[in-house]
Amino acid sequence: MSALTNKPDTPSIPVISFADYSALALPQRRHTATQLVNACTKYGFAYITDHGVPATTIQRAFDLSAQFFASPVASKMKAPHPPGWAVHRGYSWPGLEKVSNATSSNGDGGATEGNGDGNEEIAAQIAALREITDVKESFDIGSDGNAEQPNQWPPEELYPGFRGFMTQFYEEMNRAAMQVLRALALGLLSDDDAGEEGELDEDAFAKLHSGAYNQLRLLHYPPIPIDEVSEYGKTKTRMPSHTDWSTITLLFQDSVGGLEVEVPEGGGKYMAVPPLPSDPYAMVMNVGDLMVRWSNDRLKSTEHRVGLPPVIKAVDGSNGSNGAEGMTKARYSIPYFLTTDPDLKKAA
Numbered sequence: 001m002s003a004l005t006n007k008p009d010t011p012s013i014p015v016i017s018f019a020d021y022s023a024l025a026l027p028q029r030r031h032t033a034t035q036l037v038n039a040c041t042k043y044g045f046a047y048i049t050d051h052g053v054p055a056t057t058i059q060r061a062f063d064l065s066a067q068f069f070a071s072p073v074a075s076k077m078k079a080p081h082p083p084g085w086a087v088h089r090g091y092s093w094p095g096l097e098k099v100s101n102a103t104s105s106n107g108d109g110g111a112t113e114g115n116g117d118g119n120e121e122i123a124a125q126i127a128a129l130r131e132i133t134d135v136k137e138s139f140d141i142g143s144d145g146n147a148e149q150p151n152q153w154p155p156e157e158l159y160p161g162f163r164g165f166m167t168q169f170y171e172e173m174n175r176a177a178m179q180v181l182r183a184l185a186l187g188l189l190s191d192d193d194a195g196e197e198g199e200l201d202e203d204a205f206a207k208l209h210s211g212a213y214n215q216l217r218l219l220h221y222p223p224i225p226i227d228e229v230s231e232y233g234k235t236k237t238r239m240p241s242h243t244d245w246s247t248i249t250l251l252f253q254d255s256v257g258g259l260e261v262e263v264p265e266g267g268g269k270y271m272a273v274p275p276l277p278s279d280p281y282a283m284v285m286n287v288g289d290l291m292v293r294w295s296n297d298r299l300k301s302t303e304h305r306v307g308l309p310p311v312i313k314a315v316d317g318s319n320g321s322n323g324a325e326g327m328t329k330a331r332y333s334i335p336y337f338l339t340t341d342p343d344l345k346k347a348a
């Protein structure tokens, strides 16, 4: 795995405040929107602060996530991820999902096999990546309004409050996301795009998302023994490098760090995107492949991965490694993937 270009505690992508965004007058909204578009043009990534999701809500999401993953496997398996790749809901146990399995050369979410048209090399690379186990477990949640992807809720008696909270959290994240989509549209529009009355279609992207097709994902990267760290990147990884395929992703991460993003110059060099010391509840926002198309290639969908866990000896259990000495820290993150309605995806 290649080295990082910055120290893990040095913030590296722009930090943009969305304080009162929708209440601001157009020139101030435009200022924020331009900052966001500039960040997404250069890095494909930005930190967003003052996004409107309360810190207490985010903390509750992390608490419920940690409780879920700490519960017995038999309980977690009461809401298993259905077999196959069509439905992305419920509990995926460590090793079930390999991000490399969802990698393709044509961005359609399906793995590309060699077919005699020069893709053999890519297929061979993907096959090699498939030998690597992703050291993570996850729980995927969608809208109860999406009949094609039915939620797999765990039993209320085993996880009291989980369903109710996550349902509301999904909506809260959707509201924050709509604001980000409005800003992206405004930042990309110029005065030439104005209507007869001078109005700008700030809802151009937001209106393509009904909110029923997003995906809220609870992620847990379990601690790993220090003596397995040398295997890291060979037989084990947290999440290999990939781009997100949909429109935008909003992510909360805990204090551990590990998210790495390819530098604007590319060339396989990555920079750390750690939690902000000044605002641990800031979101990391990134652009997905579909948004690149919709912005006529102005915005960038950037490769990112989850890197080597910090090697810290746990002696008191405070780092999530259950007190076992010689384990790395556990890490939790919560991505929220914005997805358009299925008909639009086909048309895009």
Ligand SMILES: O=C(O)CCC(=O)C(=O)O
Binding pocket: 219, 239, 244, 251, 253, 258, 259, 304, 305, 306, 333, 334, 335
């Ligand atoms: O856990 C993280 O920080 C990144 C997760 C991610 O990139 C993804 O789920 O697509």
Ligand SMILES: [Fe+2]
Binding pocket: 242, 243, 244, 304
């Ligand atoms: Fe991602």
